[in-house]
Amino acid sequence: MKLARILTLDEVIRMGDELMWLEYKTSSMLEPQSVIYPTSPYDDNLLGRYSVSFQCGHVQIQSLYGRQWRCWTAKPSEEQRKAAKWNEVN
Numbered sequence: 001m002k003l004a005r006i007l008t009l010d011e012v013i014r015m016g017d018e019l020m021w022l023e024y025k026t027s028s029m030l031e032p033q034s035v036i037y038p039t040s041p042y043d044d045n046l047l048g049r050y051s052v053s054f055q056c057g058h059v060q061i062q063s064l065y066g067r068q069w070r071c072w073t074a075k076p077s078e079e080q081r082k083a084a085k086w087n088e089v090n
Contacts, residue, residue: 002074006084009065013047021072022049025086030075 007020022031033049047060060069066087076084 004072004074004076004080006066007071007073009062012065012071015071021075023070023072023076023081025068030072030081032075033071 004021007015012020020033022033045062047062049058049060070086
C-alpha cells in the first residue's frame with residue numbers, strides 16, 4: 001500500500017498521469033485525479049486537472065495550493081487529513 005503524504009506543488013505538476021488524491025480545505029470530499037497540467041501560456045497561475053470520479057476537466061489556481069487545495073500520494077485516512085496542517089500564509 002502506498003504511503004499517504006501531501007505532495008509539494010512541484011511534485012503535483014511532475015506527477016504526469018499518476019493517480020493522486022485532491023482535497024479541498026472547505027470540503028470533506030476527496031477526489032481522485034489523474035493529470036494536473038499547465039492550462040494557458042498566458043497565465044502560469046492556472047493548472048488544469050482531470051477528475052477520475054467525474055470524468056471531466058477543471059481548473060485550479062496554483063497560488064492557492066496548500067491553502068485551499070492540496071494533493072496526496074494516496075487516499076489519506078480521516079485522521080491523517082485532520083492532523084495535516086494547511087498553509088495559512090498569503
